[in-house]
Amino acid sequence: MPAFLSIFSRYLSVSVVLLSLLSGCGKPQDPQFIESEKAKGLVPEIRQAISTELAETFGTVPAPEAPLWFPIERGGIEGKIRSVKERNEQGRITRLKIKYEQDAPEVVAGDVIEIVLDPETILEAELKAAEEGRVSEAYPYKVTVGEFSKISGIITLSEPLCDLAEKGSPCIVKPNETLRTGRELYKQYCQKCHAATGDGNGPQAHMLKPKPRDLRLGVVKYTTTKTNIKASTEDLRNLLKGGIPGTAMPTFPILGNHEIDALAQYTKYLSMRGEIERGLCIESEIDFSQANLDEQLEEAETAEEKQKVTEQFQEEMQEFLKIDFPEIAFDIALDVTEKWSQADEPESKLEPSVPRPDGTGPSKAEPSISSLANGKILYLSTSAQCASCHGLTGKGDGDQVSKVQKKPDGSEYDEPGLHDVWGNVVEPRDLTYGVFHGATDPSDDIANVVFRAIAAGVKGTPMPAYGGKGLTDDQIWDLVNYIFFLAGDYKDVAPESLDVKPKAKAKAK
Numbered sequence: 001m002p003a004f005l006s007i008f009s010r011y012l013s014v015s016v017v018l019l020s021l022l023s024g025c026g027k028p029q030d031p032q033f034i035e036s037e038k039a040k041g042l043v044p045e046i047r048q049a050i051s052t053e054l055a056e057t058f059g060t061v062p063a064p065e066a067p068l069w070f071p072i073e074r075g076g077i078e079g080k081i082r083s084v085k086e087r088n089e090q091g092r093i094t095r096l097k098i099k100y101e102q103d104a105p106e107v108v109a110g111d112v113i114e115i116v117l118d119p120e121t122i123l124e125a126e127l128k129a130a131e132e133g134r135v136s137e138a139y140p141y142k143v144t145v146g147e148f149s150k151i152s153g154i155i156t157l158s159e160p161l162c163d164l165a166e167k168g169s170p171c172i173v174k175p176n177e178t179l180r181t182g183r184e185l186y187k188q189y190c191q192k193c194h195a196a197t198g199d200g201n202g203p204q205a206h207m208l209k210p211k212p213r214d215l216r217l218g219v220v221k222y223t224t225t226k227t228n229i230k231a232s233t234e235d236l237r238n239l240l241k242g243g244i245p246g247t248a249m250p251t252f253p254i255l256g257n258h259e260i261d262a263l264a265q266y267t268k269y270l271s272m273r274g275e276i277e278r279g280l281c282i283e284s285e286i287d288f289s290q291a292n293l294d295e296q297l298e299e300a301e302t303a304e305e306k307q308k309v310t311e312q313f314q315e316e317m318q319e320f321l322k323i324d325f326p327e328i329a330f331d332i333a334l335d336v337t338e339k340w341s342q343a344d345e346p347e348s349k350l351e352p353s354v355p356r357p358d359g360t361g362p363s364k365a366e367p368s369i370s371s372l373a374n375g376k377i378l379y380l381s382t383s384a385q386c387a388s389c390h391g392l393t394g395k396g397d398g399d400q401v402s403k404v405q406k407k408p409d410g411s412e413y414d415e416p417g418l419h420d421v422w423g424n425v426v427e428p429r430d431l432t433y434g435v436f437h438g439a440t441d442p443s444d445d446i447a448n449v450v451f452r453a454i455a456a457g458v459k460g461t462p463m464p465a466y467g468g469k470g471l472t473d474d475q476i477w478d479l480v481n482y483i484f485f486l487a488g489d490y491k492d493v494a495p496e497s498l499d500v501k502p503k504a505k506a507k508a509k
């Protein structure tokens with residue numbers, strides 16, 4: 001049975017609606033999250049189920065929230081129930097006192113209090129209640145404050161809190177504060193390009209190339225993590241401090257660490273929301289796309305047959321929504337949250353090896369001729385194929401750029417050129433400029449940035465990952481050196497001197 005997703009957030013939605021009604025007066029309306037194109041291809045009932053699941057898990061634009069178990073620092077003040085002052089007839093708490101871990105916050109009517117219950121306890125209670133056809137004693141685990149007495153410290157709740165809470169139960173007051181701060185900052189600094197939903201279609205987007213990122217795929221190109229691993233929280237922070245050199249993605253030097261943090265969390269929030277939506281769409285569209293239904297209806301000849309098709313479709317869909325959908329939603333959320341957590345683990349980081357084969361450290365110290373010559377051989381080799389994309393001289397004009405490429409499904413793209421996972425044409429970097437987009441962290445050594453791009457690839461783009469399988473670390477450093485040579489860094493090295501046969505024969509496996 002269901003998703004912790006909804007368990008963790010079902011009851012806040014009521015207060016969220018109230019809050020948004022209250023804060024809506026007079027001010028310009030906050031935009032709403034918009035549906036993805038994929039979702040629009042599904043039948044209305046499934047679209048509705050996805051949108052409800054997302055709202056229960058992630059809240060709304062003005063009131064973002066996330067389940068406690070998500071790897072998002074969503075904010076809030078931790079405490080414990082100091083004493084239960086009153087319960088109602090069903091055993092639910094109506095008045096209580098809280099003891100805080102840190103300084104007691106200013107609690108006002110409308111603030112949210114969330115009880116932290118063990119997910120298994122919740123699940124057990126929910127299953128039992130479902131069997132007996134009643135509301136689980138684990139609900140609601142989130143309620144709002146009705147009244148707070150500064151003198152006695154007693155909180156009177158605006159609705160009764162779950163039976164399972166007791167003296168000593170951990171709780172969080174004002175959960176999701178960081179996300180709310182993140183949202184405010186996002187609106188001010190990011191929305192014009194990335195749009196409220198994070199789809200990258202903000203009002204300024206049409207002017208930009210490359211386009212602002214569609215965050216909903218959860219793919220971040222420039223990271224310090226290994227191949228196929230998401231961006232670490234630190235990567236997101238550095239990105240916001242340093243921007244992406246060579247693109248419209250700006251730096252935000254005026255923002256303090258606290259603000260950068262909130263924005264990094266909010267970026268993760270929008271990504272996870274998008275990924276879960278996408279996952280739900282992919283799982284649902286197999287059987288419940290509008291096109292699928294229309295096709296079946298078209299094939300049915302008589303009105304009677306059409307009626308039958310509709311009925312069977314309805315039946316299968318209701319079954320899917322009741323049984324499969326909650327499980328799928330939970331599995332997708334688990335997968336997405338695990339991947340984001342993994343990115344923050346120390347072993348996920350790609351640490352360029354030092355020293356380089358010529359004995360120097362990672363900085364751009366002048367390399368040996370033999371390292372540069374090795375780099376050149378590798379760059380032009382048929383195994384590494386750098387030149388097929390980046391061109392013989394590194395100008396980004398290799399053969400592949402003018403070819404029409406195949407999509408993952410085997411069909412061809414409409415226009416020639418390499419494409420990224422967002423479906424846009426992406427140009428191989430012109431290496432002669434010496435501007436590297438992955439240099440988002442100004443304190444990072446530029447040679448490390450280039451090393452990582454070659455070793456781990458540029459995520460979401462055709463730039464392959466060569467580390468581990470194709471090239472050794474030494475070979476990658478040779479390539480790094482050669483790339484700086486292409487960018488004109490070693491002017492006193494005569495190009496002909498690189499055509500000598502290198503001592504150690506460079507060969508990509």
Ligand code: HEC
Binds near residue numbers: 194210215247250252
């Ligand atoms: C002027 C437009 C603009 C603004 C404002 C802007 N961005 Fe971007 N952003 C971009 C562009 C363009 C890219 C894509 C660059 C590329 O594809 O290499 C991008 C990329 C990103 C990425 C993906 C990074 C990667 O390595 O894949 C993230 C995350 C991001 N922006 C977050 C933000 C956040 C958060 C804010 C606000 C603090 C913000 N952006 C403000 C234009 C903008």
Ligand code: HEC
Binds near residue numbers: 386400449450463
């Ligand atoms: C299939 C085409 C393809 C091949 C093969 C390829 N690249 Fe790339 N490379 C790209 C694309 C596309 C980008 C731009 C990705 C982006 O940032 O959007 C890129 C980007 C880069 C960057 C820039 C990273 C940054 O942070 O700006 C470097 C450096 C690079 N490639 C080096 C290499 C080297 C060295 C090889 C061979 C070992 C190679 N590439 C092979 C397509 C390719």
